Amino acid sequence: MAPDPRRLLALLLHLLVLRPFLHLVFGLNVRGRENLPTRGPCILAANHNSHLDILTIYGALPIRLVMAAHVVAAYDYFARHRLLFATVDFLFKPVWVDRNCRGGDTLDMMNGYLEAGESIIIFPEGTRGEAGQIGNFHCGVGRLAADHPEVPLLPVYLRGTERALPRKSSLPLPIWQHISIGPPQRLDAGVRDTTEALRESILALERSEIASRHQRRPDRRRTFVVAVLGIDGSGKSTLSRRLSLDLSQAGRTCLIGDSLELFADGDPCAAQPLLKEKLRRWVSAQAKDAKSLARYKIPKLTELLLRDALLGETKRWYGSDLIFMDGSPILNMTAWSILYRPEMMSADFCARAMAILAGRGSAKDPLFSEFPELKVMKRLGLTRLAMPDAVIFLDIPAAVSMNRIRNRGEKMQVHETEEKLGRLREAYLLVVKATAEKMDLPTFILDGDRDLESIATEARRAVEGARPESGGNGE
Amino acid sequence: MPIDLSQPNWELLVPPLLLLLVGLVWIAASLSRGRFTLPGHLGYFWVFLLICVITDFFSFTPAVWLMALVSFRALREYFSLVDLRLEDRWGVLGAYLSIPFMIYLIQIDWYGFFIVSIPVYVFIVIPFLVTLADSQSQGSLLSIGAIDFGIFFFVFCLGHIAYLAFFSTWLVLLFLLGVVGCNAANAITARRGRMPGFVLSCLICLALTLGLRSWTLVPTGAAVFLGFLIPVLVQMGNHTVDALGRDLGISAADLEPGRGHVLFSLKAYLFAAPIVFHYLRWVMKFGELIHRHGT
Numbered sequence: 032m033a034p035d036p037r038r039l040l041a042l043l044l045h046l047l048v049l050r051p052f053l054h055l056v057f058g059l060n061v062r063g064r065e066n067l068p069t070r071g072p073c074i075l076a077a078n079h080n081s082h083l084d085i086l087t088i089y090g091a092l093p094i095r096l097v098m099a100a101h102v103v104a105a106y107d108y109f110a111r112h113r114l115l116f117a118t119v120d121f122l123f124k125p126v127w128v129d130r131n132c133r134g135g136d137t138l139d140m141m142n143g144y145l146e147a148g149e150s151i152i153i154f155p156e157g158t159r160g161e162a163g164q165i166g167n168f169h170c171g172v173g174r175l176a177a178d179h180p181e182v183p184l185l186p187v188y189l190r191g192t193e194r195a196l197p198r199k200s201s202l203p204l205p206i207w208q209h210i211s212i213g214p215p216q217r218l219d220a221g222v223r224d225t226t227e228a229l230r231e232s233i234l235a236l237e238r239s240e241i242a243s244r245h246q247r248r249p250d251r252r253r254t255f256v257v258a259v260l261g262i263d264g265s266g267k268s269t270l271s272r273r274l275s276l277d278l279s280q281a282g283r284t285c286l287i288g289d290s291l292e293l294f295a296d297g298d299p300c301a302a303q304p305l306l307k308e309k310l311r312r313w314v315s316a317q318a319k320d321a322k323s324l325a326r327y328k329i330p331k332l333t334e335l336l337l338r339d340a341l342l343g344e345t346k347r348w349y350g351s352d353l354i355f356m357d358g359s360p361i362l363n364m365t366a367w368s369i370l371y372r373p374e375m376m377s378a379d380f381c382a383r384a385m386a387i388l389a390g391r392g393s394a395k396d397p398l399f400s401e402f403p404e405l406k407v408m409k410r411l412g413l414t415r416l417a418m419p420d421a422v423i424f425l426d427i428p429a430a431v432s433m434n435r436i437r438n439r440g441e442k443m444q445v446h447e448t449e450e451k452l453g454r455l456r457e458a459y460l461l462v463v464k465a466t467a468e469k470m471d472l473p474t475f476i477l478d479g480d481r482d483l484e485s486i487a488t489e490a491r492r493a494v495e496g497a498r499p500e501s502g503g504n505g506e
Numbered sequence: 507m508p509i510d511l512s513q514p515n516w517e518l519l520v521p522p523l524l525l526l527l528v529g530l531v532w533i534a535a536s537l538s539r540g541r542f543t544l545p546g547h548l549g550y551f552w553v554f555l556l557i558c559v560i561t562d563f564f565s566f567t568p569a570v571w572l573m574a575l576v577s578f579r580a581l582r583e584y585f586s587l588v589d590l591r592l593e594d595r596w597g598v599l600g601a602y603l604s605i606p607f608m609i610y611l612i613q614i615d616w617y618g619f620f621i622v623s624i625p626v627y628v629f630i631v632i633p634f635l636v637t638l639a640d641s642q643s644q645g646s647l648l649s650i651g652a653i654d655f656g657i658f659f660f661v662f663c664l665g666h667i668a669y670l671a672f673f674s675t676w677l678v679l680l681f682l683l684g685v686v687g688c689n690a691a692n693a694i695t696a697r698r699g700r701m702p703g704f705v706l707s708c709l710i711c712l713a714l715t716l717g718l719r720s721w722t723l724v725p726t727g728a729a730v731f732l733g734f735l736i737p738v739l740v741q742m743g744n745h746t747v748d749a750l751g752r753d754l755g756i757s758a759a760d761l762e763p764g765r766g767h768v769l770f771s772l773k774a775y776l777f778a779a780p781i782v783f784h785y786l787r788w789v790m791k792f793g794e795l796i797h798r799h800g801t
Contacts, residue, residue, distance in 0.1 A: 057582075058579075058582060058583075058586075058763065058764050059763075060762055060763045060764045060765070162592070191586060191764075194586070194590065197592060199592055200592060200595055202595050202596070202599060204585070204595055204598050204599060204602070205578070205582045205585075205602065206582065206585055206586045207582065207583065207586035207763070207764030207765075208764075209762075209764065209765075
């Protein structure tokens, strides 16, 4: 059978253009080339980090396989650029998969290729994951291997591509590419077990590679931020102090993010004062003196933004295990914006607003025209607010809250009326509904109209359960 | 002391014989199938020699751009080994672009700008580029340090070899043979510690600098000084890059392409190239006496 002239041209391009380019600009180091079969089809399964992955794999393949290999590629991604699509289609003869619709025809296509003696290159992660991380595998590769037990399945580990052209960057840099081809696997197991075994063998390749990898320094301890929400007088700061004391007795350092009180070993200890905190207090005082809601808006917004900046700084300077925040800038801002525009109240609105404020929303969201403030913040680069790791909402009726505020004997703030607090409470409820349902944050709604002891016990249990590492090692 | 070509002069045979010797050792090593291994530095000896030959017989321009390629390979390997962040990408791009910048200055022989190009201009731009793209401002200082270190050694220090070739082919040859001699001495005495290797490399370098005196036109006193200077600098370079290699998780025992191959091959040249160059230029006034375009 004479080879297709188009494939011969593609082969020439591979050998004369792509491969020299790869070697000259990036550099390619292949380990385990001897594991590739000398005849017959094979399935190559690799980790996926970058667009360079496919070039690197083709750079390591012998001519026989360059001629007769098909890569599984995402149709929905490449179809967006026509020229790119045509190039990829010509060079790699891919099996196109549309990730948006499930269908068995791609599997049939792959089966057809394998039966015709051609090979399949597949990225079982399905997408370019986090740089240097091997994500979960989709089961398609397991099904393919289970359907063809006679075809060797080769694990491939790629390294360097995630640094040369990472997903988050469009600037390719000359960095060496390392490719390890593992020994062929003939797995006679179920679809799921085969997929899992393949992932294990790629992870094993990674471990053998990683011995020579240099890391700048071990990862820092991750700080867990708990936002305590609630309307004025719901007992947020009391609860924060109580929780910090309790948890710090259990050996964790806790910080109250607003008053900058650090708790270690059950005692409050001196914390380094921060300039931003002083600034925030001054702005906060301005907000408290405001005479109307319209005048309240700007100082409050400023205060919330300062609070967010402060959170970043406290994380860095104190490095405590937990931070309790009196509210969270991003959640409070959302709740307050509802207060100004009551007709917008819905959990969906909250989720979209929070996505925008966290810098993840789309730039064309109609919310921008609804809230000109949002547009200004976006332009000033202020929409990168930090999401908390867990949310506690202290729910009390507005009447109880008004009583508590009156008993404090301080000057009333402009929003502290029963009607406005009631609306604020509703807004908060919507926000926590959005965080729980749309954003998958651990969210706990506690009844605040009880004695402190029972609230604190419940809240402590909630925080302990939400912290990821608390299950493994009981310190 | 110009050479009188009318009389038979046995010294004429010294450089070809030396090259023949190096070549024979190289061939023997490649035929021995791993029983007798040479230090990797010899691979780049041939590249640098090629640079000299091109300079001498064709023109300086292709030679200096060949040097740029060597710099690029070294820098690429270095950046593949160090731990860089996503935010450092523009800084790394700037580092790669500093190679053509410096090489062009060598090509047009603008010495005054060449010597400050990297220590002043590139080192001002790189921190700016790194911090410009940095949203986290965590670890910028380490990144700037890592990038600047790579540029300094693998672009600036190596670039001096090209400039040396600009002055005098014979001086480069002397320098290259000296470095190779030091490496050979270190390889022979590797099991007996550093001191015997150092003594042997001093002897080899002294023999070279004194033996090639009538070719390089270096006076006797300066030749003796060079004979000690080269081994000291080679030892310093080897020591530094070995320590760096340990930090980066590579060792001379198992080098792979892209993992320390180039770095370990070039380590002996890194310290020696700029210092020998400056000694020749500032103490010996070579840049003014023997200028290729001047004669």
